[in-house]
Amino acid sequence: xxxxxxxxxxxxxxxxxxxxxxxxxxxxxxxxxxxxxxxxxxxxxxxxxxxxxxxxxxxxxxxxxxxxxxxxxxxxxxxxxxxxxxxx
Numbered sequence: 344x345x346x347x348x349x350x351x352x353x354x355x356x357x358x359x360x361x362x363x364x365x366x367x368x369x370x371x372x373x374x375x376x377x378x379x380x381x382x383x384x385x386x387x388x389x390x391x392x393x394x395x396x397x398x399x400x401x402x403x404x405x406x407x408x409x410x411x412x413x414x415x416x417x418x419x420x421x422x423x424x425x426x427x428x429x430x431x
Contacts, residue, residue, distance in 0.1 A: 377420075378417075384407075388410060
């Protein structure tokens with residue numbers, strides 16, 4: 344994920360000054376790769392098996408929490424790519 348975000352930042356830095364966002368073809372390509380990385384992160388960190396003796400819902404591991412946040416807040420993560428006024 345870090346490599347992808349740094350690659351997006353490099354694409355933003357290379358875009359000429361009058362533009363306010365990355366080209367639509369780049370937006371689509373980056374969004375597709377982002378979704379693939381997030382899905383791989385979720386698949387690599389499954390929920391732990393529920394324990395019979397404990398009450399409440401089982402705790403999620405921190406990497407899964409991060410992957411779920413990246414999935415849920417995709418628009419906020421990509422804000423710097425859609426609008427160049429938003430800092431990286």
